[in-house]
Amino acid sequence: MALLSIDDLEVEFETRRATIHAVNRISFSLDSGETLGIVGESGCGKSVSSLAVLGILPANARVAGRVEFAGDDLLALPDSKMRAVRGRDISMIFQDPMTSLNPVLTVGRQITETLRKHLRMDAAQADEEAARLLERVGIADARNRLRDYPHQFSGGMRQRVMIAMAISCRPKVLIADEPTTALDVTLQAQILEVLRALVAEERMGLILITHDLGVVAGLCERTIVMYAGRIVESGPTRELFARPRHPYTLGLLKSVPRVDARAKERLVPIPGTPRDLRSLEAGCAFAPRCPYATERSRAETPQLRPIDDLEHRVACWNPVPDGDLPPSRPPAPVEEER
Amino acid sequence: MTGEANQLVRVEDLKVYFPLRSGLMFDRHVGDVKAVDGVTFGVRRGETLGLVGESGCGKTTVGRSILRLIEPTAGKVEFDGVDLGSLSKAELRTMRRRMQMVFQDPYSSLNPRQNVGAIVAEPFKIHGIASGRELEARVQDLLDVVGLPRGAGNRYPHEFSGGQRQRIGLARVLALNPDLIVADEPVSALDVSIQAQIINLLEDLQREFDLTYIFIAHDLAVVRHISDRIAVMYLGAIAEIAPVGKLYADPLHPYTKALLSAVPIPDPEVERSRERIILWGDLPSPAAPPPGCRFHTRCPYRQETRCDTEVPPLRVLDIGHSAACHWAEDIKAGRIEPRMPAVP
Amino acid sequence: MSVAQAEARELELEDQSGLWRDAFDRLRRNPGAIAGTVIIAGFAAIALLAPALAPHGPNEQVGGLAAVPPGPSTDFPLGLDQQGRDVLSRIIFGARLSLLVGVVSAGVGLSLGLVLGSLAGYFGRWIDSIIMRVMDLMLAVPQFLLALAIVTALGPGLIQIMFAVGVANVPQFARLLRGGILAQRESDYVLAARSLGAPGRRLLLAHILPNSVAPVIVQGTLAMATAIIDVAGLSFLGLGPADPGLTEWGKMVAENAGRLESAPHLVLFPGFAIVISVLGLNLVGDGLREALDPKLKN
Numbered sequence: 005m006a007l008l009s010i011d012d013l014e015v016e017f018e019t020r021r022a023t024i025h026a027v028n029r030i031s032f033s034l035d036s037g038e039t040l041g042i043v044g045e046s047g048c049g050k051s052v053s054s055l056a057v058l059g060i061l062p063a064n065a066r067v068a069g070r071v072e073f074a075g076d077d078l079l080a081l082p083d084s085k086m087r088a089v090r091g092r093d094i095s096m097i098f099q100d101p102m103t104s105l106n107p108v109l110t111v112g113r114q115i116t117e118t119l120r121k122h123l124r125m126d127a128a129q130a131d132e133e134a135a136r137l138l139e140r141v142g143i144a145d146a147r148n149r150l151r152d153y154p155h156q157f158s159g160g161m162r163q164r165v166m167i168a169m170a171i172s173c174r175p176k177v178l179i180a181d182e183p184t185t186a187l188d189v190t191l192q193a194q195i196l197e198v199l200r201a202l203v204a205e206e207r208m209g210l211i212l213i214t215h216d217l218g219v220v221a222g223l224c225e226r227t228i229v230m231y232a233g234r235i236v237e238s239g240p241t242r243e244l245f246a247r248p249r250h251p252y253t254l255g256l257l258k259s260v261p262r263v264d265a266r267a268k269e270r271l272v273p274i275p276g277t278p279r280d281l282r283s284l285e286a287g288c289a290f291a292p293r294c295p296y297a298t299e300r301s302r303a304e305t306p307q308l309r310p311i312d313d314l315e316h317r318v319a320c321w322n323p324v325p326d327g328d329l330p331p332s333r334p335p336a337p338v339e340e341e342r
Numbered sequence: 343m344t345g346e347a348n349q350l351v352r353v354e355d356l357k358v359y360f361p362l363r364s365g366l367m368f369d370r371h372v373g374d375v376k377a378v379d380g381v382t383f384g385v386r387r388g389e390t391l392g393l394v395g396e397s398g399c400g401k402t403t404v405g406r407s408i409l410r411l412i413e414p415t416a417g418k419v420e421f422d423g424v425d426l427g428s429l430s431k432a433e434l435r436t437m438r439r440r441m442q443m444v445f446q447d448p449y450s451s452l453n454p455r456q457n458v459g460a461i462v463a464e465p466f467k468i469h470g471i472a473s474g475r476e477l478e479a480r481v482q483d484l485l486d487v488v489g490l491p492r493g494a495g496n497r498y499p500h501e502f503s504g505g506q507r508q509r510i511g512l513a514r515v516l517a518l519n520p521d522l523i524v525a526d527e528p529v530s531a532l533d534v535s536i537q538a539q540i541i542n543l544l545e546d547l548q549r550e551f552d553l554t555y556i557f558i559a560h561d562l563a564v565v566r567h568i569s570d571r572i573a574v575m576y577l578g579a580i581a582e583i584a585p586v587g588k589l590y591a592d593p594l595h596p597y598t599k600a601l602l603s604a605v606p607i608p609d610p611e612v613e614r615s616r617e618r619i620i621l622w623g624d625l626p627s628p629a630a631p632p633p634g635c636r637f638h639t640r641c642p643y644r645q646e647t648r649c650d651t652e653v654p655p656l657r658v659l660d661i662g663h664s665a666a667c668h669w670a671e672d673i674k675a676g677r678i679e680p681r682m683p684a685v686p
Numbered sequence: 687m688s689v690a691q692a693e694a695r696e697l698e699l700e701d702q703s704g705l706w707r708d709a710f711d712r713l714r715r716n717p718g719a720i721a722g723t724v725i726i727a728g729f730a731a732i733a734l735l736a737p738a739l740a741p742h743g744p745n746e747q748v749g750g751l752a753a754v755p756p757g758p759s760t761d762f763p764l765g766l767d768q769q770g771r772d773v774l775s776r777i778i779f780g781a782r783l784s785l786l787v788g789v790v791s792a793g794v795g796l797s798l799g800l801v802l803g804s805l806a807g808y809f810g811r812w813i814d815s816i817i818m819r820v821m822d823l824m825l826a827v828p829q830f831l832l833a834l835a836i837v838t839a840l841g842p843g844l845i846q847i848m849f850a851v852g853v854a855n856v857p858q859f860a861r862l863l864r865g866g867i868l869a870q871r872e873s874d875y876v877l878a879a880r881s882l883g884a885p886g887r888r889l890l891l892a893h894i895l896p897n898s899v900a901p902v903i904v905q906g907t908l909a910m911a912t913a914i915i916d917v918a919g920l921s922f923l924g925l926g927p928a929d930p931g932l933t934e935w936g937k938m939v940a941e942n943a944g945r946l947e948s949a950p951h952l953v954l955f956p957g958f959a960i961v962i963s964v965l966g967l968n969l970v971g972d973g974l975r976e977a978l979d980p981k982l983k984n
Contacts, residue, residue, distance in 0.1 A: 045533040158624045188396035188560065190621050193604035197620060215534055218563075218606025222613035242610045259538035261563035263605045264612065267586045270545075271567055273538035277503050332611075409881055438883040451874035455896045464892075465882045511878070518882070 006033035006072075007209045008057070008094075008177050013069035015049070015056050015233075022282040026052045028233040029069070031308075034177065037207040041224030041241065043214060043256075047278055049233040050213045054179045058096060059086045073177075092122040095170040099182040101162035105154040111138075112150025115169050122173045137168040141198055160191035164198065171202060177209045178202075184219065196223060217260055221245060226315075229253050232279040232289035235308060239316030246332070249311050249323040251294045257330060288321070296322040349384040350522055350554050351408060356381045356417035358403050362629060375629045377403040379578035380417075382656070387521075390548065390555040392569030392586070394562055394601075398628050399575040401558045405524040408556070409441055410434060422521070439469060442515035446527035448507035452499040458485070458510055459495030465517040484513040487550075489543065505536035509543070516551065524556045529564060541568055562605050566590060571662070574598050577636040578628055580656055584663040594665040594674060596643045622683045635668070642680035643673050712977040719973025725966030733781040742772040744779035744933040757951045765951040767942070773951060776933050777959050783934040784914055785963065787848055791913035794852025796906050799859020806860065807867030807898075808890055818864070821857040829854045833916055834923070842925045844932065851916045855909050862905055866898025873897075900978040907971035911964040918960055935960050 015027040027049040034040050042050045055061050057071050057078060071078040074093065078086065098104045106114060115137060116130035125133065131150065138146035141164040154162055163183065170178060180199065184192035200223060203210045212224055220227050221241060228238040229250065237250040248254040255274040276293040288294070291301040300321045308317040359374040378400040385391045393401045406412045408419050410426050419426045421441060429437060445451035452461055462481045466472045472480055485494055488509040499507055508528060515523060525544065529537040545568060548555060559565050565572055566586060573583040574597065582595035593599045596619075603619040621640045626632055632639045638649040648654075648668045656666040672678045713719050732739060742748050749756070749770035757765045764773035806817040824832060836850035870876060871894060879893050918936025920926055926937050935956040942952035 045535060160624055188625070189562070189604045190396060190600060191624070192606075193618065193620060196606075216606060217534075217608035218613070221608050221610045222606050245608065245610050256534060257608060259535050260608050261537070261541070261561070261567050262607060262609075263563045263566060263590065263602060264607055264609075265563075265566055267566060267590070268570075269567055271538035271541055273542060274535040275539075277505065277536070278533065406877075411877060411881055435883045435885070438881065443878070443881045445874045445878060447874055451878050453875045453879075453893055453897070456892075464879065464884070468882055468884050468888065514878070514882070 007036045008034040009072040011070040016066045018064045024281045025284045030235045034209040039210040039224045041212045041220035041227040044230035048230040092173040094177045095175040096179040097166050097170045141168045179211045181213045237318045243316045249318040251296050252290050254324050350387045351385040352420040354418040357415045359415040389570040392565030392572040393558045395575035400578040405558050439518040441522040442520040444525040444528045448504045462513045488513045504532050522554045526558045582665040594670045595667050596641045709977040716973045718969045722966045722969025736779050740775035740778040742775040744776045764955050780933040780935045787917045788910040788914040790848050791851040792909040795855025799856045803860040803863030807864040821860050824857045837925050847920045851913050870894045870897045904975040911967035
């Protein structure tokens with residue numbers, strides 16, 4: 005039985021000018037101890053989906069569908085019950101550590117607040133636990149640092165504090181929305197290590213939302229690729245990267261710069277720009293940019309169907325043929341000087 | 343060094359310090375943020391030098407100092423043999439036509455109150471190069487060259503996407519036919535699929551207009567695709583400088599090694615079998631850099647002697663390949679093993 | 687399809703909009719702003735067309751002298767004053783001076799404030815310090831009292847009070863513009879213009895000022911409103927135009943304040959005129975503030 009199950013989730017935003025169709029009927033699930041990656045560019049709906057799960061979308065959002073967790077449909081729960089779920093059973097970490105922490109409260113206070121509210125600890129217990137949590141995420145001198153304010157921590161440290169807060173109540177599901185995008189790459193490596201260790205120890209389900217294919221490759225067992233509010237491909241990460249059947253996934257892989265590429269290797273960009281979410285036409289959203297598009301692509305919206313193996317699904321009328329799949333990469337040879 | 347006559351840009355011992363002031367009524371000078379602390383390198387005509395590093399390393403400050411948008415505290419910048427510090431304001435303004443900058447943030451680098459045509463026409467107007475119908479024609483040519491659609495000239499920046507705005511910025515700098523373009527993180531703020539478009543565009547423009555690039559980035563993967571040589575900076579100084587192939591295949595400085603191993607690779611097989619070098623702790627503040635080797639507080643290869651007392655000079659270790667590390671040869675030969683932190 | 691072609695299609699789907707046009711659209715949808723504009727336009731029209739609109743001259747005696755002047759009647763909708771002059775006509779003609787005063791005072795404040803604010807914001811350092819300390823000193827005194835002090839020094843008269851109210855307005859504009867300039871000065875697009883070789887003058891006039899000016903415009907309309915009230919107040923205190931022939935709402939209220947019980951129409955109607963015009967200006971000012979708010983722009 006899946007830990008978290010999303011069915012036909014739909015999210016629209018009403019604005020004065022138009023309705024924005026941010027998420028168009030997506031379905032996926034998460035098991036305990038599993039790390040699921042949701043990959044896509046800006047505007048694809050990956051962040052909005054997770055905000056919908058937690059019920060923290062802005063007032064002009066219209067949500068439909070079902071989010072099954074511990075026997076309840078989260079979308080149908082009244083806010084009073086949702087508040088018990090947020091932070092305790094399902095937790096979230098956000099992209100920007102600068103603005104996600106309250107600048108006028110000490111870090112200790114922000115962590116203990118959650119502990120006291122959800123787990124009903126008293127002040128002494130909460131302090132003890134807060135110090136332990138800070139140590140767990142790698143902050144030295146934890147006891148004393150509880151008294152510090154967010155601005156006294158560096159960016160990487162702040163992100164660790166956020167993680168500590170998020171796992172304080174031992175949630176079953178942790179959603180990390182671009183947790184390392186704002187950080188330098190060496191800090192990113194540290195934070196991902198912290199997440200990896202935590203998930204393994206606590207058997208948490210982790211949903212990692214990112215635009216970075218490299219992060220997903222390193223951390224996630226399963227991956228979902230989103231485009232224009234829909235899931236276009238999903239499956240075991242290894243499968244997806246070895247056999248990217250959706251032209252968008254293939255396009256992403258070919259256009260992403262790689263540190264292990266041949267020197268000055270030419271990138272192959274995806275032409276055009278991401279789709280405008282104001283229109284909800286039939287047909288594949290990616291068709292205008294797709295080299296494999298046919299009349300059918302433009303007319304009928306493709307549904308997710310298994311390909312290659314049951315776990316690997318793709319929403320495409322013309323999946324990438326074998327001949328066009330990327331070859332497995334040989335290690336880059338030692339270069340001569342130019 | 344061979345080909346010095348061929349160097350378009352020569353930077354010697356560049357230092358840029360930002361004073362720290364504090365006080366109730368009158369600001370006293372209490373210290374300096376040493377954003378750039380002694381940087382020396384050259385850029386050959388026609389090549390692309392990648393300038394790479396994390397936040398606070400000083401790469402943006404170096405770029406802006408070369409263009410004299412920031413006054414250096416010490417050191418020399420030579421452009422085509424001319425010492426920029428020796429020029430008068432008027433001479434500098436004329437020289438500016440030959441060296442231009444592309445900015446990171448496509449949302450703030452265009453004046454929101456000017457339409458695209460006016461933005462691209464501005465360089466022509468400032469230097470009195472063209473006007474009237476000829477100006478219109480040249481502006482339209484530039485918009486075509488960067489791949490913007492017809493009619494873009496009448497629209498305002500906020501109507502365009504990030505990638506398109508970067509193209510507008512490029513059209514603007516090309517107007518003056520510069521020799522050098524300093525690109526300060528030109529693709530960092532863009533979506534992945536658009537990044538590739540802009541990188542390719544930069545390469546095409548380089549060929550077509552005979553440009554020399556200094557490409558500033560924090561992303562080692564991006565610079566790999568566009569640079570001929572790469573300089574890695576840490577906390578205001580160059581840690582390593584090498585031709586692109588050598589840097590990735592055979593990094594000599596511990597920081598470069600750590601940086602390379604930290605960059606995620608979009609390939610699960612490779613990711614899971616990589617050797618990772620995780621650094622200790624956080625970046626020190628540029629206002630208080632560590633004594634001796636700047637990197638020693640985080641270095642997995644740190645030794646008992648020399649690292650915390652002597653500043654390592656940038657020395658030549660191979661053809662075209664220099665690194666600032668006392669123990670580089672020993673590390674390469676495997677005589678020193680890295681120590682990983684207990685907690686990441 | 688080439689990148690340019692794909693993007694050309696994208697652009698065609700959007701409709702054109704300039705920054706000012708967007709602001710104008712927002713303004714159009716704001717009922718308060720529309721009401722305010724109608725009011726102001728109405729008063730402006732009245733002021734311009736006064737000779738044609740007013741049934742009588744402002745100083746024309748259409749009735750006799752009376753200790754208790756008659757109130758509204760069918761012949762004289764707003765009544766007569768103690769000198770037998772038609773109140774309606776006086777209010778119509780009074781619009782000219784009162785609105786002029788508002789515009790001129792705010793104008794004086796805005797222009798001086800703009801200059802000082804630009805100098806302080808652009809040059810910085812000691813010029814900035816000196817100018818801003820002077821502005822701080824001026825702001826320490828309530829605006830009306832400051833105007834009062836200046837008029838006392840200059841002597842009474844219409845020009846004097848316009849100038850005094852204008853000068854008292856300067857600090858708010860100087861501050862506002864300086865803040866805007868400081869914020870814009872460090873932006874990338876200004877740096878870009880510098881790197882293109884733009885001289886300082888061009889940076890300020892073509893780049894920094896146009897992007898700093900929005901809040902100043904909003905403040906300008908609001909300052910006109912307070913200027914009208916301040917001038918009315920100074921007139922009320924007897925510091926206004928000495929010439930009895932000049933018709934100005936504040937003066938009308940001042941002269942007749944003692945008759946509030948016996949002949950309220952002499953005080954109330956010019957009072958309403960002041961209140962309604964100030965309301966109109968405030969509505970327009972608020973509407974402009976909302977329309978030009980950069981946070982609403984994307």
